[in-house]
Every structure is written in structure tokens, then in C-alpha cells.
Amino acid sequence: MSFWRSAGFWINVLLVAIGGAVVLLIHQDTLRETVFTILMFVILASSLNIIMGLTGYVNFGHIVFFGLGGYFGFFLLSQLGWPLYLCMIAGGALSVVIALVVGAAVLRLRGAYFALATIGINEAARAFVANFAPFGGATGLYVNFSAYNAYGGSSKALWWIFTLLWIVTIITVVVCYLVKHSRFGLGLIAIREDEDAAMVMGVKTPWAKTAAFALSAFFPALVGTLYFFKNGNVEPEDAFRFQLSLEILVMVMLGGKGYVLGPIIGALAYERLRGVLLVSPLFKNLHLALSGAILLLIVLFMPGGLVGWVRDRLPRLRRWLE
């Protein structure tokens, strides 16, 4: 293991580490909110990349882990008064358990069949939570404003939430890098290229796929708990937005799937693009259509995403962009 000597590793980690640190230093509120959204998408996209980019299984229901894990974490926080970091970890743990159970069944499906099943899982989960009384059913859950006092008042709480999210982002990126360059990760890539051949070569495919699925489920739950706490409330409609699942997928594709750097760049580019279109008076009414058109152009003309495109054009940079 000599990852600390690899340029690709440091580029990825320093990118998110410095990005967040600068925000903490400047300490400006609008900037924090903008970067919060970006980091949130970086984590969601990077964790999706573990299953989608490495293993080649396209998960449309990635948001289900954000929703279920976050709901559980927020439940512990708002109803039982657990401290925030414990809630995050508990939410993540539940998410992993669910991924193990669901994954064992659904990962037997290949290609588009798997993709379709994940759509069903997300919808079933949303409808279930909307009827599940302990989670408040359709009304959802909320915390009293005074809950932020435990973190030194609401203003400090927001900075504290941001700091936690920043740390989670760094951990996510490090884990993604380590997985990709480990023996386990090579097994996953073998599955992506040819699952039957991988099996013949001795990759324990069912185990490897399920493990990758469970790992990818852990991080969204942490984000979910933080995000719902920041909002102060959660409703089923916000927690399981299919549209958001698709947007995360788009970010991974935009940046380049299978590269650690891909989802980071993808999340950054997508979020800034949408953000700029959204606040610009010229495109106000057409920003959705315009985002669609841009996505179409990327799909048609840059199938490897931004990172893949640069790697193709400038082979010398390949060592740096992983």
C-alpha cells in the first residue's frame, strides 16, 4: 500500500480537503451554503460511483439510503435525543444492514433488470415510510429550534454541521480511492468488464457485489442525517426524491464514472451549472430544459465524462487524474 505516494490520491483528497478548509477560513455564510450543497452531492455521487462506476451495476435507488438512513438518524435525534454523531453512525449502520439484505436478493439481477429493481425499491421505501407511524407517517418529523442550542446556538450548529459534512466528504473520497486500488476493487472492476469471466478467475462475485453495495449505502445515510438536521424537519417526499437519484447519476456520468475524481468534478460542475442558471434572470424559465440539453450533449459527445475526455486528449495527465 503506497497510496500516500501517489499523485492521484493527493489530488483527490486535497481538492475536497482544501475546498472545505477555505470555506471554514473565510467563514462566509453564503459560501458555506453553496459548498454544503456541493459537498453533499460529492458524497452522494462518490458513494454511487463505488457500485456504479466500479461494479457496473446502475443503481437508480441510491437515494433510498440517504432517505432511510437519514430518517433513522433523524428519528434518534429528534425523538430520543441522541447526540448528532451517534445518530449519523446509527443511520449509516441501518443503511448497511438494509443494503446487505436487499443486495443479496437484487444483485442476482444483471444489467437493466437490476436498474429497474432499484427504481421499485425506492418507490416502495417512500410509500412505506409515508405510512410508517414511528417516523411520523406523511407528516414526517421535526426538531424544535432549541435543539441547535446543544451545539452553541443555531449559527454555530450550522458551521458544526458543515464541518462534519466536510470530514465525511474527505473520508468518502479516501475510501473510494482505497477501494479502487485494492484487490477488492480489482475484483469489482473485473465484474464490470465480464462478470462470468471474473467468477471463473476466482472473484467471489456475490460476496464482492454485496459488499460494494453495502459500502456505497453507508455514506448517503450520514449525509441524510446531517441534511435533515440542518433543515430541522423531514418529510417522505423530500427524503426519497427519485429525481435526485437521477441527478446524482447524471453527476457521476458528467464527471466520468469509474474515476475517483469523476464524481467530485461532476458534482461540482453540475451543481454550479444549475446554480448559475437558476439565479440568472436570462434563463430563469428555461433552466431545466437547458440543463437537459447540456446533459444530452455530454452523453452524445463525451461518453467518458469530463475526466475521461481530458485523459483521452492528454495521456500525460493520466497519472494525475484517477
Add this chain to the structure above:
Amino acid sequence: MFAHLSASLVDGLLIGFVYGIAAMGLSLIWGVMRVINLAHGATMALGMFCIYGLFTKLGINPYLGVPLAALLALLFGFLIYGVALHRVMQSGYLYTLLATFAVNMIIIGVGTTLFTTSPRNVDFSLGSLQMGSEILLGTRLVAAVASVVITVALYLFLYFTRTGKAIRAVSNNRAAAELMGISSTQVLALSFGLGTMLAAVAGGLTATFFPFTILSGGAYQLKSFVICVLGGLGNPLGALFGGLILGALEGIVPVFMPVSWVPVVEFGLFVLVLVVRPTGLMGAK
């Protein structure tokens, strides 16, 4: 109890026919092209608006409007194929899927600007039929009959015309079909056009009895996925069968449990069928 059950079952089956038509388009596209069409719902919504526009602005009877909408949708399908899909047909389902998602965003974006998201209602009635304690609506009966006619027409087309046979050949094995001299590009474009047309027709029929907005397609698209899986993915005629099952479920489940649990049952079943029997309940192939 029994009267309640049968009434709900009949209501469910009638609506199931229309669900079936929408899903048939999706299933055809998947079967022939291996494309998961995420613009299907948006196209359905366009079909609804087409009928609405023709009816309220020009006073055209919705049932005359449907064939007109179908023709427009066929051309629209060709356009989408040419612009968004043709280039990525060889790149695997992830790319085609994202391409259709992009098309979906464009349609919804432009649609919201043009029509806003305010609900529309085609105020059109064919009266209703009283059978015992049950009341059957004219518009729904016509829609069900139309669905059966369309299914039969599609069957005849696929099995008894040269073009239809070509579509099935490409569906079975694209490379082999090309070796036999079938132009797969034409067949793919035609299949996408037909799929889009079925979506618009289903949308148009639905518009005669349900109010709708530009975003309404999303819910039907999800239902269509469920139906495709129940009826067997890539088996267009099985989709009608799947639609009936889904319709029956929506009718019967509320008799025994709160209505809000229906989606839990639907999507739970969907995942279960995929895992246990991915070829669908009919399980041919």
C-alpha cells in the same frame, strides 16, 4: 362485501387496459432497442395536452384527436431517435437511458414554460352505464375497448406484416437481422416512434377521464415499469396482461387495507417478480 369487491375489480380492470397501452410502448422500446425510455411519461403528458388543446381550442372530439396525436407522436418519436438516441445505440443501456432522461428534462422544462403546471381537465362525458349497483363510465369503457383494438392491431402488425416481422427479427437478434439485409436503423427508429405513439395514445385516452398536468406522466411511467415487469420485459403483448393485473391489484388491495399502502404492495411485488421471475408472470421466452 362481494358487491364491493366486484365493483372495485371491474373499475380496476377497466383502468388496467389503459395502463397496459402505455406500458406496451415502453415494453416495445425495451424489447427491440434495449432502451429504458425515461421520456415515456413526458410523452404521455404531451399526448394529454395534445387532446386537451384540440378539444378546448378547436372543439375536436377527443376520439378524433387521439389518432391525430398518434401521428404527431410517431413523428416526434423519429425526431427523438434521430437527435438523441441514434449516436449512442451501441454504447449500452446506461447511455441511452441518460439520453432519454435528458429528453425528458427538455420536454418538462419547455412544457412548464408553455403550459405552467396548472391542472387541465377535458370536460367531456359519454354518460355512464348502470349495471346493478355498479356504475360504469362511458369514457372508461371506450378507452378499454380502444386499448383492446390497439393491442390486436399491434399484434397483427408485428406478426403479419413484413415490417412487423423485421421488428421482431431485430428484437431477437440485431446482428443476425442485419445480416439478413434488414436495415436496423429504420427498424429502431420505427420502434421508437411506435413506442412514443402508444404513450401518446394512452395519454390521450387517460385525459378523457382524469385531470392532468405537464408532470402527470411521471406517475404513469412508474406504473408502466411495474406493468412491463409483470407482463414480461420486452414482450409488448404481455404488457396488456400486466396492465390488467396492476389494475386489478389497485382495485382489490384497498378492500383489505388502507389505500395508501397500495404503492408499497405494488412496488414490493414489482421487486419480488423481478428477483424471482424476471421473465414476467406469463414467463414465456
Add this chain to the structure above:
Amino acid sequence: MKTFMSFVVALGLAGAIILQPLGAAAADKSILIGFTASQTGKLNVEATRQINGLNLWVEQVNQAGGIKLPDGTHVKVQTKYYDDESNKERVQELYTRLISSDKADFLISPYSSGLADAAAVMAQQYNKIMITTGASSDSIFKKGYTLVYMTYTPASRYLTGALDVLLKLDPAAKKIAIIHENDKFSTDVVTALKKYAEDKGMEVPMFEGYDSGATDFAPFINKIPKGVDGVMGGGHFADTTTFARQFYEKKVPAKMLALLVAPPEPKFAELGDACIGVIGPSQWEPFATYSPEAAKAEKVEWFGPTVQDFLKLYSAKYGKEEPSYHSAGGYAAGLILQKGIEAAGSLDTDKVQAAIDKEDMYTFYGRIKFNTTPNLHGLQDGHEMIYIQWRKDKQGKPEKIAVWPASAASAAPVLRKVE
């Protein structure tokens, strides 16, 4: 190059004009009011009306020279807003931007309870006063906010009046069925309704929610127990109109159908015969009978334009569009702020807060008064719902009539004809 530059300048000017339609020319002071609006996504119709109402208020205030403080200063009003796309993800980001980058002095909430709830956290956080409009969930005001004020009558009082109507028309009524969209707002409404009905000694044999995407209500309608006197509930516009239409087509023999959100909308008339007899609660209607004279009789101050003036101004600015309660709510939110600033004689958050706490006034929109107990601070206590019913006019076309409360009614409510 020259033409290009002038093009850029023209574009910049156009942008500036769009963003600040009224400038801040000769005012002594000016304030910036920030908010987000759902210009895209499922909430765009209601949100647009709300913004129209608010913009009309801004225009009126500025035409009158601004908000007049007791010391003679005139405060001009400017607005800044972004699109929240009808979903929560960007609401907090955009409100933070409004507060800390754009330096908004006061805030108006986005449309819908969910979005307003997320925005309220930020308002409280940065010590800014926020007037919510288009948001009626009680729960927002149980969270300990001190700077958030509500324009709408809360959800818990949405349908209770409909039950009063039913009992008045048919004192023997015993059973109601409650059917509602399974979301936050509708669930809040019907939970309070159920409790109210049971307190009145009625039975609620059916109490069920449907999924937000529901389109087919036939199985649901088949499930309504025999012998219920009234059916109440609903959700948002699309599902509620669908429900009303199928309810009619299935010829359900209930004496009353009272539904949320959809009935007050003029578009509800598109249902034709299916809308006749349906009762619905509305925050405000163009035929509301609030007047300075009536206010005087109750010894409450009158503030702002009269109902007739509001209607005239609105149609002068927006042409054919008839103002809905969303528009009125937007204008009223502005009035609440204006009154607070005038009474405080200052733009300071604490002083304005103290002044709004004390507000008790009649406006064209009805009475406005806030709950100031710590547990429910900011909840709207003064404003009452108006109940409307759809009838056939002389030509046999559907028309909307206020039927309850008696003080605002132009005709008495009637029961549905049961075949």
C-alpha cells in the same frame, strides 16, 4: 465592438430593470425584501399568484412614496427573489444568499409548508423577520421560532367550519367519512377535523389517506361506507379535482362533499356538473365582505386598501387574471410587514418584532392577529376561513358563492341532492 458594448449595456440595463422595477430614486431609506418563488415544478401556479400579490403591494407602497415612519422618513421597498424549483434542496442555500449576500432586511416565505419550514430555520438563525404566506401547517409554529409570522389560517382550522355547516343544515347528521392525501398539510387538516368531529359526538367510520400521485379513486370511493352524511378531505388541486369528478360520476349518496384547496380555484368550474354542490374552505375570496365600517363596529383598526380597491388594482396590473387567495395572501404578507415597520418607527428587527406581536387589524384580507405565547408564537389567531359552495347560476353555468360564516355569506349553504 461598439455595437456589442452597447448591446451589453442595454442587456445590463434590462436586467437591472427586471430585477428592481422601481428603483430607489428619491427615498430617504430603502429596504430589501427577499424570498424564493417556485417558478418551476409542481407549485408554480400557486407560487406565481402569491408573488403577483406581493409585487402589487410593493408597487402600491412605492407609488405612495414608501413606508412612512413616524419621524417622517420614507422607506422604499425593493425585492429580490430566486427560483426554488418547488423543492427543498436549494431553499436554505437561497435564503442564506438572500440574507448574507444580498443583505435582505426582511423575508417572505416560499409557497407551501414544507419549503416555508426549511426557510424559517434560516430566518430565525440570522435574526430576520419572516412573514409566511402560502404555508398553513401548524407544526412550523410549534418549533420555538420568535421571528416567523403566519398570514394564513392554520391547517387545524381548515375544515372544522364545514362540519359546523353540515350540523347546521342537518342536525341529525351522525357519520362522516374522511379521505385525504397522505401528505403533511392534508394530514394536519384532517387529524384536527377528526378530533373536532368526535368532540361533537360524531362517528368517523372511514379515515384514510391516499398516495400523493393517486389518479384513480374508484376503489376508494367504492369503500365509502353506506349511510355517511358527509365526505370531507382531499389534498391539493390535481388529486382533489379528480376525486370530485369521480365522486360525482359514481353518484355517491352523501349530503355534503367538502374538499381542500381545489374548490376555491376558478379552474374548478372546468369540472362542469361535477362541481355543483361542492363546499370548500378558502383563505379569502373576491366577494369577501370585510369593510372599514364592519371593523369599526368591532373596534378593530382598518389597514390598507378595501376589498374593492384591491380588486381594481389587481385587475389593472394583471389584466384578466382574477386574484385568488394566494394573491391576497401575498399582498397581506406585505401589509403585515408594512404595519409592523410603521408602528415600530424603525427597521430594527427587535422593534419590528415587538410591533408585529401587537398587531390586531382588519384588512381587505380579513382580520390579522398573532399568537404570542412562547409555544405557538407567530401562529395566526385572527383570520377566519370563508367557505364557498359551487351552484348553478341562471344560465346553468357553475358559479361560486360564499356560504359561511354567516357574516361573510351571500347565500345560505345547501345540501347536495341525493338521488
